[in-house]
Ligand SMILES: O=C(O)COP(=O)(O)O
């Protein structure tokens with residue numbers, strides 16, 4: 148039995164279409180032209196302040212200062228209701244249900260701010276799967292700082308643990324927390340999958356319970 152902690156965007160849910168739409172509304176409010184889906188998807192994973200900085204950079208604007216702060220505030224306020232285009236990745240619910248049935252405790256550690264995190268979990272009916280949920284603004288630091296992941300682990304009572312995520316940030320966070328990392332390869336990663344430090348990877352959630360069991364067996 149273990150504590151299994153999950154990333155959210157690009158790992159359990161495909162939220163990039165909502166984030167792209169909201170990003171372009173935030174740019175439009177500043178009279179800046181829209182960016183493509185691929186551009187915005189590549190900016191997801193390091194939290195909202197970084198997303199806004201990358202939007203401004205791609206728009207040829209200074210990416211710090213009052214405009215940045217105004218856009219962070221606007222995006223964050225709208226984020227809670229930006230759920231209509233978001234879907235759960237295939238087979239996530241059966242996989243997480245099977246892990247819970249196997250006695251594992253599940254937690255969520257995301258860089259998405261905590262209010263939109265709770266909103267999208269409730270919207271998709273995922274909220275009851277997790278015993279603890281940590282957002283990008285739950286602590287003073289966010290991933291790749293290991294603190295939120297370690298806080299999530301402590302909330303689950305410690306013990307053997309695994310972090311499951313889709314990005315460079317998640318791999319680094321797990322390494323800095325000293326936890327094995329399982330990479331979901333269908334998310335928003337930019338680096339080749341084999342180049343990230345990992346204990347295993349999967350492209351189908353049906354494979355996750357078996358991967359977890361194998362990893363825990365090798366850890367003794
Ligand atoms: O808000 C982000 O940048 C991405 O969130 P994630 O940590 O769930 O991938």
Ligand SMILES: [Mg+2]
Pocket residue numbers: 154155156157158192312313314334
């Ligand atoms: Mg992610």
